[in-house]
Structures are given as C-alpha cells and as structure tokens.
Amino acid sequence: xxxxxxxxxxxxxxxxxxxxxxxxxxxxxxxxxxxxxxxxxxxxxxxxxxxxxxxxxxxxxxxxxxxxxxxxxxxxxxxxxxxxxxxxxxxxxxxxxxxxxxxxxxxxxxxxxxxxxxxxxxxxxxxxxxxxxxxxxxxxxxxxxxxxxxxxxxxxxxxxxxxxxxxxxxxxxxxxxxxxxxxxxxxxxxxxxxxxxxxxxxxxxxxxxxxxxxxxxxxxxxxxxxxxxxxxxxxxxxxxxxxxxxxxxxxxxxxxxxxxxxxxxxxxxxxxxxxxxxxxxxxxxxxxxxxxxxxxxxxxxxxxxxxxxxxxxxxxxxxxxxxxxxxxxxxxxxxxxxxxxxxxxxxxxxxxxxxxxxxxxxxxxxxxxxxxxxxxxxxxxxxxxxxxxxxxxxxxxxxxxxxxxxxxxxxxxxxxxxxxxxxxxxxxxxxxxxxxxxxxxxxxxxxxxxxxxxxxxxxxxxxxxxxxxxxxxxxxxxxxxxxxxxxxxxxxxxxxxxxxxxxxxxxxxxxxxxxxxxxxxxxxxxxxxxxxxxxxxxxxxxxxxxxxxxxxxxxxxxxxxxxxxxxxxxxxxxxxxxxxxxxxxxxxxxxxxxxxxxxxxxxxxxxxxxxxxxxxxxxxxxxxxxxxxx
Numbered sequence: 001x002x003x004x005x006x007x008x009x010x011x012x013x014x015x016x017x018x019x020x021x022x023x024x025x026x027x028x029x030x031x032x033x034x035x036x037x038x039x040x041x042x043x044x045x046x047x048x049x050x051x052x053x054x055x056x057x058x059x060x061x062x063x064x065x066x067x068x069x070x071x072x073x074x075x076x077x078x079x080x081x082x083x084x085x086x087x088x089x090x091x092x093x094x095x096x097x098x099x100x101x102x103x104x105x106x107x108x109x110x111x112x113x114x115x116x117x118x119x120x121x122x123x124x125x126x127x128x129x130x131x132x133x134x135x136x137x138x139x140x141x142x143x144x145x146x147x148x149x150x151x152x153x154x155x156x157x158x159x160x161x162x163x164x165x166x167x168x169x170x171x172x173x174x175x176x177x178x179x180x181x182x183x184x185x186x187x188x189x190x191x192x193x194x195x196x197x198x199x200x201x202x203x204x205x206x207x208x209x210x211x212x213x214x215x216x217x218x219x220x221x222x223x224x225x226x227x228x229x230x231x232x233x234x235x236x237x238x239x240x241x242x243x244x245x246x247x248x249x250x251x252x253x254x255x256x257x258x259x260x261x262x263x264x265x266x267x268x269x270x271x272x273x274x275x276x277x278x279x280x281x282x283x284x285x286x287x288x289x290x291x292x293x294x295x296x297x298x299x300x301x302x303x304x305x306x307x308x309x310x311x312x313x314x315x316x317x318x319x320x321x322x323x324x325x326x327x328x329x330x331x332x333x334x335x336x337x338x339x340x341x342x343x344x345x346x347x348x349x350x351x352x353x354x355x356x357x358x359x360x361x362x363x364x365x366x367x368x369x370x371x372x373x374x375x376x377x378x379x380x381x382x383x384x385x386x387x388x389x390x391x392x393x394x395x396x397x398x399x400x401x402x403x404x405x406x407x408x409x410x411x412x413x414x415x416x417x418x419x420x421x422x423x424x425x426x427x428x429x430x431x432x433x434x435x436x437x438x439x440x441x442x443x444x445x446x447x448x449x450x451x452x453x454x455x456x457x458x459x460x461x462x463x464x465x466x467x468x469x470x471x472x473x474x475x476x477x478x479x480x481x482x483x484x485x486x487x488x489x490x491x492x493x494x495x496x497x498x499x500x501x502x503x504x505x506x507x508x509x510x511x512x513x514x515x516x517x518x519x520x521x522x523x524x525x526x527x528x529x530x531x532x533x534x535x536x537x538x539x540x541x542x543x544x545x546x547x548x549x550x551x552x553x554x555x556x557x558x559x560x561x562x563x564x565x566x567x568x569x570x571x572x573x574x575x576x577x578x579x580x581x582x583x584x585x586x587x588x589x590x591x592x593x594x595x596x597x598x599x600x601x602x603x604x605x606x607x608x609x610x611x612x613x614x615x616x617x618x619x620x621x622x623x624x625x626x627x628x629x630x
Contacts, residue, residue, distance in 0.1 A: 031118035063092035154219035155181035235529035295372030297325025350394030391428035448504035
C-alpha cells in the first residue's frame with residue numbers, strides 16, 4: 001500500500017498542473033451535462049448541449065487560469081485557497097450567464113443553478129482530496145524512524161497555531177503526542193485531535209509515558225516565575241526544549257509560527273522579570289542631539305547605537321578601532337532605518353588624542369557614551385599596560401575633549417568589578433570613575449558613570465563559551481564551584497545607561513539593583529540540561545580554579561550600607577562619591593602612562609595600589625583558561 005501511495009505521490013508532484021486542468025475540465029463537462037441527464041435525454045437537448053458546452057468549458061477554464069487557481073501550492077493550501085477556488089467558480093458561471101444572455105444563446109435556468117453547484121463543490125472537493133494524497137505521500141516518503149515525538153506545554157491560541165502549521169507544513173517531522181496545561185477544565189479534552197493529558201507538574205511522568213523527545217513551551221505571555229518553574233521541570237527530563245517568543249513578536253506575523261520557535265536561553269531561567277524603564281524622557285532628551293558612542297561596535301556599544309537610533313538623534317557617530325565590528329553595526333542600522341538615520345563611522349582609538357581633537361573640532365557633539373575599554377580579566381592581568389592605555393588614558397583623552405568642546409553629557413560605562421577590585425581590569429575601571437568624577441567638579445560638562453554586572457551574551461561572556469563546549473562534547477569549565485555573578489541582558493544594561501544620562505546632574509555613579517546573584521555552576525548545569533543532556537554523565541563539569549584577578553563574589557557598591565542613595569526610578573540607585581586627592585590622581589596617572597609605555601609591570605601595580613586603596617591583587621598560578629565573566 002505504501003508503494004502505491006508513493007507512486008501516486010510522485011505522479012501528482014510531477015504533473016500537478018496538468019492533472020488538475022484535466023480533472024477540472026472533466027468536472028465542468030459532467031456538471032454541465034448532469035442537468036440534462038436529470039431532466040431526461042431528448043434529441044433537442046443533446047443538440048443544444050453540443051452547441052453550448054464548448055462555451056461553458058472555455059469560460060470556466062479560462063476564468064480559473066486568469067484568476068491564478070493553478071498557481072496555488074495545494075500541499076500548503078488553507079481556507080483562503082479553497083475560497084479562491086469558489087470565487088473562480090462563481091465568476092465563471094456569472095460570465096457564462098452574461099455571454100449566453102448577451103448573444104441570445106438558449107440555456108435553461110436550472111442548468112445555471114445545477115452546473116454552478118456541482119462545479120463549485122467538485123472543484124473544491126477534488127483539491128481537498130488532492131492535498132490529502134500529497135500529505136500521505138509526504139509522510140510515506142519520509143522515514144518513520146525520524147519522527148520527533150513532541151509535547152506542547154500550554155493549550156491556548158499559540159498551540160492551536162502551532163498545530164495548524166504542522167498540519168500544513170511539517171519540515172521537522174514533528175509528531176505531536178500530547179499537550180499539558182494547568183487549566184484543569186482542558187484536561188481530558190482534545191485540541192485539534194491532540195489530547196490534553198495532564199498538568200505541568202506531571203511533565204516527567206508524561207515524558208516517559210509518551211516517549212517524548214522534545215518539549216515546546218507554547219505560552220508566550222507566561223510570567224517569569226512560572227516560566228522558570230516550568231523550564232526547571234522540563235530541564236530534568238533530558239528532552240530538548242523550544243520556546244515561543246514573547247507575545248508581541250507573535251502579533252506581528254502569525255504565519256510560519258514554527259519559524260518563531262527558539263531554543264530556551266539561560267535568561268529564561270533567571271527567575272526575574274526583565275527590567276523595563278519609561279523611555280519617554282529618554283527620547284525627549286536624545287531627540288535632535290548629536291551622540292557619539294566610543295567602542296560602538298562592541299556588545300554594549302552596538303546596542304547603545306541601536307537604542308539611540310530609535311530615539312531620533314540629529315546624528316549618531318560610531319567610533320571604534322575594530323573595523324569589522326563598526327561595519328556590522330553600520331550595515332545593520334542602514335538596513336533598519338533605510339537612510340532616515342544620519343550616521344557616521346569613525347575608525348579611531350580613544351588612545352589617540354590628536355585624532356579625537358580633530359574629530360571634535362569639526363562636529364558639535366552633545367552626548368558621549370564611552371563604552372570603549374578592555375574588559376577581559378585574565379588578559380588584562382597578563383597585559384596590565386594595555387589596560388592602562390585603553391581604560392585609563394583612553395578615558396582621560398575622551399573626558400578631556402568633552403570638556404574642551406563643551407559636550408553636554410559624558411556617560412562612562414563601568415562595571416561591578418570596579419568595586420573593591422582584585423583585578424587590573426577592575427582597578428582601571430575604578431580609576432576611570434575617579435577621572436570623570438574629578439572632571440565633573442571643574443567642567444560645564446555633566447560627567448556620570450553607570451555600573452552594572454555581567455551581561456548575558458556579550459562578546460567573551462560565559463554563555464557562548466559554555467554552549468560551544470557543550471557542542472564539542474565537553475567538558476564545561478567553571479573556575480570555582482561557589483563562584484557567583486550578577487546577570488542582566490544587554491538591552492537591560494543599555495536602558496540603564498541611556499536613562500542615567502537623562503537623570504544625571506553630574507558626578508554620580510548609577511547602579512542597578514540586579515536581584516540575586518546566580519551561581520555559575522547552576523548556569524552550566526541548566527545549559528547542559530537545556531541541550532537534552534545530563535551534567536556529570538553526558539557532559540563533564542571541570543573546575544579549573546580561580547584565575548588571576550578573579551573574585552568569588554562581585555559587589556555593586558563600595559560600601560552598600562552607607563553609600564546607597566535611592567532614586568525616583570525603581571531598581572536604580574546612586575553610590576555616594578568617595579573622597580580622593582584630585583591632584584595626586586592626575587600626577588599618578590601621568591606616572592602610570594609612562595610606566596605603561598615602558599611596560600614596567602611592577603611599577604604599574606604599585607601605582608594602581610596607590611590610586612585605588614581598595615585594590616587587593618590576587619595571584620592564582622595554578623589555573624587553566626576557562627569561561628570569562630565580563
């Protein structure tokens with residue numbers, strides 16, 4: 001039987017259009033002849049039929065061709081395609097009626113009615129049968145062993161859309177075995193012939209019962225707490241997990257919903273709602289301004305450029321030393337804004353004061369977002385002179401030209417590693433904070449720093465590394481079993497940065513309340529589980545030891561109890577500025593610059609210790625390269 005279906009399937013595919021034309025012609029002839037057979041065969045009727053049927057067939061087939069009925073791909077046909085076929089039948093019969101009446105061609109009225117009903121019904125029915133044969137052929141030409149048993153979590157409209165799409169087009173060979181939903185009213189019922197079998201707490205048992213291989217979370221409007229709860233349950237099943245994006249992205253286009261399924265990301269498991277700030281004031285502030293983003297091609301810099309562009313600036317200037325990064329964000333913004341954004345890209349280093357002077361002298365820049373920096377902790381431990389040149393001297397250069405050319409706002413991108421630093425990178429960012437606080441005292445420019453923790457998905461961050469290690473079969477490397485970090489998404493971090501620019505009066509260090517810190521070990525475990533594997537069984541976890549400059553726990557405030565100032569924006573607070581000797585700061589920076597050019601590492605470390613009293617250098621010599629928490 002399978003071979004018969006396969007042969008029919010091949011013929012239908014190869015001669016699709018011609019077969020349908022022949023079938024429709026036959027339907028038209030039979031439909032037009034039927035009224036005469038029903039009313040009885042008489043010689044005059046046969047002659048009348050012979051004179052009029054060519055006209056009917058020509059009108060009928062011509063209308064179908066002109067209206068594009070034969071251009072449809074009936075394997076994927078839906079109600080709109082069936083309706084189009086009905087429209088063509090109605091149109092053909094109306095045209096035939098007009099022609100016969102216009103040329104006084106005698107046709108009995110009941111012939112119009114019966115022929116119309118029969119042609120409409122038969123042409124639509126034959127296409128439904130045709131589509132069914134193609135679907136059967138599709139199934140029989142695929143190897144049944146390659147079907148993927150699917151469980152869908154959620155019994156709402158999104159699930160109906162998924163089931164409809166799979167019925168029409170199933171390139172991944174999904175076999176939907178069951179649905180789970182926490183609505184008890186739905187349990188025991190069917191959705192598109194798929195049973196709703198139980199609640200989410202029973203997912204592990206249902207997975208075993210139905211031999212589920214992949215789970216689709218189909219509740220795009222689910223809150224973070226329940227999403228984390230369900231994903232935690234799913235993560236213990238060894239099934240691959242897919243998730244529909246948030247509801248707003250589904251509303252834009254409900255077609256091809258399977259294409260919108262994505263892998264579950266670790267941010268789905270962080271257990272907190274995304275931080276969302278009111279951007280009204282942000283747009284009012286940036287609109288019509290010329291904005292410069294240093295390091296504009298990096299993870300944070302490129303997202304800054306995206307969000308700033310949406311606020312209708314007068315001009316966006318992207319400054320970066322790495323041409324590939326700068327080119328990528330430039331092309332992305334060109335595609336997004338189709339020439340409506342006034343944008344320049346400058347290839348330059350923040351170390352080059354002369355180039356910065358030339359750039360500023362020819363442009364009236366209103367706001368600077370300073371994101372250019374070296375951020376990798378272990379690399380800067382080995383190359384502290386480069387951290388000084390980029391993070392300290394580079395910041396000095398940009399802060400200086402901002403002062404000289406009367407820039408309105410200067411926003412420094414800082415890090416939680418600047419708090420009681422144990423690394424050169426963290427210490428240089430703390431010095432950068434001190435530089436802008438010092439400039440703020442004497443300049444008309446408002447200088448502000450924004451400090452946040454680790455950014456999910458940024459270049460060099462832990463998540464991409466873990467994914468690559470899992471893809472290669474492991475091991476996944478974690479520096480310490482107890483190491484924790486604060487995490488936020490790139491859009492969240494950038495929202496904070498831009499919002500801070502509107503709030504700043506000058507001299508502040510803005511800090512985001514990032515919730516509870518997350519164990520890196522837990523991130524590794526979750527990523528392995530989300531890949532359908534089991535930690536310590538399928539993928540090993542290897543603890544490599546803390547690297548030079550690395551802390552077990554990061555901090556956001558130098559002294560949280562005394563230094564925290566609340567703002568009128570939820571989850572944003574300000575650290576009170578700590579006192580330091582301004583004259584000594586810049587004298588020591590000059591010495592740091594000289595030591596960096598001489599690559600005098602010992603002198604660099606000594607000067608950093610003088611500049612940042614809270615800096616406590618750590619030396620870990622017995623450690624391997626591992627994940628980066630930047």
